[in-house]
Amino acid sequence: MSNIQQRTFTLSTHGQGLYEITDEIRSFVRSSGAVQALLTLYVRHTSCSLLIQENADPEVQGDLKAYFARLVPPTTDPQMSYLRHTYEGPDDMPAHIKAAMMPVSLSIPVSSAEMVLGTWQGIYLFEHRDAPHQRQIVAHLA
Amino acid sequence: MSNIQQRTFTLSTHGQGLYEITDEIRSFVRSSGAVQALLTLYVRHTSCSLLIQENADPEVQGDLKAYFARLVPPTTDPQMSYLRHTYEGPDDMPAHIKAAMMPVSLSIPVSSAEMVLGTWQGIYLFEHRDAPHQRQIVAHLA
Amino acid sequence: MSNIQQRTFTLSTHGQGLYEITDEIRSFVRSSGAVQALLTLYVRHTSCSLLIQENADPEVQGDLKAYFARLVPPTTDPQMSYLRHTYEGPDDMPAHIKAAMMPVSLSIPVSSAEMVLGTWQGIYLFEHRDAPHQRQIVAHLA
Numbered sequence: 427m428s429n430i431q432q433r434t435f436t437l438s439t440h441g442q443g444l445y446e447i448t449d450e451i452r453s454f455v456r457s458s459g460a461v462q463a464l465l466t467l468y469v470r471h472t473s474c475s476l477l478i479q480e481n482a483d484p485e486v487q488g489d490l491k492a493y494f495a496r497l498v499p500p501t502t503d504p505q506m507s508y509l510r511h512t513y514e515g516p517d518d519m520p521a522h523i524k525a526a527m528m529p530v531s532l533s534i535p536v537s538s539a540e541m542v543l544g545t546w547q548g549i550y551l552f553e554h555r556d557a558p559h560q561r562q563i564v565a566h567l568a
Numbered sequence: 569m570s571n572i573q574q575r576t577f578t579l580s581t582h583g584q585g586l587y588e589i590t591d592e593i594r595s596f597v598r599s600s601g602a603v604q605a606l607l608t609l610y611v612r613h614t615s616c617s618l619l620i621q622e623n624a625d626p627e628v629q630g631d632l633k634a635y636f637a638r639l640v641p642p643t644t645d646p647q648m649s650y651l652r653h654t655y656e657g658p659d660d661m662p663a664h665i666k667a668a669m670m671p672v673s674l675s676i677p678v679s680s681a682e683m684v685l686g687t688w689q690g691i692y693l694f695e696h697r698d699a700p701h702q703r704q705i706v707a708h709l710a
Numbered sequence: 711m712s713n714i715q716q717r718t719f720t721l722s723t724h725g726q727g728l729y730e731i732t733d734e735i736r737s738f739v740r741s742s743g744a745v746q747a748l749l750t751l752y753v754r755h756t757s758c759s760l761l762i763q764e765n766a767d768p769e770v771q772g773d774l775k776a777y778f779a780r781l782v783p784p785t786t787d788p789q790m791s792y793l794r795h796t797y798e799g800p801d802d803m804p805a806h807i808k809a810a811m812m813p814v815s816l817s818i819p820v821s822s823a824e825m826v827l828g829t830w831q832g833i834y835l836f837e838h839r840d841a842p843h844q845r846q847i848v849a850h851l852a
Contacts, residue, residue, distance in 0.1 A: 430746050432821055462572050464608055464708050466748055466817045470828030472764045478672045479664065480614040485653040486664050492650055493640070493665050498777070508776055511769040522763065522770050523777050526836075530762045531817045533608045533673045535708040537574055542706045544612030552668075564826045566748050566819040568710075568852075604714050606750055606850050620814045621806065622756040627795040628806050634792055635782070635807050675750045675815045677850040679716055684848045686754030694810075710852075 431458045435563045439553040442495070442517070444477065444487040448548045451565060455541055458567050463536040467549070470562045473521035474553045475528035481548030490552070498523045521554035528552060536567070573600050577705045581695040584637070584659070586619065586629040590690045593707060597683055600709050605678040608708045609691070615663035616695045616703055617670035623690030632694070640665045663696035670694060678709070715742045715851045723837040723845055726779070726801070728761065728771040732832045735849060739825055742851050747820040750850045751833070757805035758837045758845055759812035765832030774836070782807045805838035812836060820851070 433454055439445055455465060469476050480486045500516035501509050511519045532549070534541045543549075551561055575596055581587055597607060611618050622628045642658035643651050653661045674691070676683045685691075693703055717738055723729055739749060753760050764770045784800035785793050795803045816833070818825045827833075835845055 430748075432746060432819060434826075462574065464572075464710060466819065468817065468819055468826060470826060470831065472762065472828070472831055477668055478614065479668060483653055486661070489651045489653050489661050490665060490668055494668075496650075497639075497781075508780075509773045511767055511773050519770070519773050523774060526761055526763060526774055526778075527669055527811055529671070529673075529813070531813075533610065533675055533708075533817055535574060535608065535610055535706045537706070542576075542610060542612060544614070544704070547612065547614055562828070564819045564821070566817075568748060604716060606714075606852060619810055620756065621810060625795055628803070631793045631795050631803050632807060632810055636810075638792075639781075669811055671813070671815075675752065675817055675850075677716060677750065677752055677848045679848070684718075684752060684754060686756070686846070688756055689754065 429568060431567045433565045435565060437551055437561045437563065438558065439561055440558045441556055442553055443491050444550040444552050446481065446548050446550050451549050452541065454565055455536055455567065460536050460567055461539045463567055464533055465536055465541060466531060466533045466566045468531045468564045469551065470564065472525050473555050474551055474561055475525055476532050477528060477550045477552045478532060478547050479550055480546045482546050494524055517556045524554045571710060573709045575707050577707065579693055579703045579705065580700065581703055582700045583698055584695055585633050586692040586694050588623065588690050588692050593691055594683065596707055597678055597709065602678050602709055603681045605709050606675055607678055607683060608673060608675045610673045610706045612704045612706065614667050615697050616693055617667055618674045619670060619692045619694045620674060620689050621692055622688045624688050636666055659698045666696045713852060717849045719847045719849065721835055721845045721847065722842065724842045725840055726837055727775050728834040728836050730765065730832050730834050735833050736825065738849055739820055739851065744820050744851055745823045747851050748817055749820055749825060750815060750817045752815045752848045753835065754846045754848065756809050757839050758835055759809055760814065760816045761812060761834045761836045762816065762831050763834055764830045766830050778808055801840045808838045
């Protein structure tokens, strides 16, 4: 007998920014029947990230996008001219750098049949590429 | 039968910086009786982080605080004038940005009834806000 | 009965950069016989990181090293003169800072007896120190 449950979520993105997935993940946890468990999320890509962030004021999400766009500018920016991996577009290598700085996996305890998210915490995929992408997130509950 | 153990730790912080929680977590692991397990820590906030860092020289902790204060200055700094989420104070949006760059969850294997921390590794909460806060960390052991 | 398996991997590094460990980790997972499980990796140091990154173009790895070397320059750089923890060498405090910004632990679901790595994802240790080091990574599979 195994009490492990896994599901793969697919998300369509259309440009850089945060995409909230809290509701989909919450539904998965609730439908699992798990009361006390650990949920792990894993994103199968190297140019986007998983993030727990504030879900109250949408300006937080815009500000996060704006900050990281300045911290890691496109490779067309003269200050990034030392980067060599540029043939997939000016947003590609910055996407890999951001993916190194932000989580590829997240683990969230489940208690009394609910994720222990704080009051203002939402779960997001942070897309770092400009073009539309299909993103896969694997949820593992045990 | 479940061999899962969970506990919520509450920590009072008084300004930005690192607060060590290694002893409290170690006591929890020891009192659990777990010999071989995985400990996961999760912080229920979006303006502080969990960190594994050097516990030998306290200057490391001060330097970490100083570095991130420069990398993500308060929104009163002219170079941060593009940020919009400012009504909760000049340290608030920088706190969210730092919370995106550093872990919200950590997983540490337990072997021979002890966390496999390296010789110099301590467990810290990194507070990113100036005002005093009550912070909750959920520990999950399985 | 426990279905937990743990193994410690030791890696010799010789300077800053990414060292791929995907094959060793994959062998461990395959030899475990686990079909559906969660693999957690944990690095027992505060001056290197674990990273999931693109394994297709080696220039990505060089670019990651180059970016973080600029974001967190050696303490001999005048702009880093505010840092105090310098007696272990100009690369030491920057190594701790990078270790705060990138993962110390990673969790990867195992499905159908394989890690659910994306097509281009490899597992790396990112060494932040210049001198040769022996690095320990604990793998926990359950």
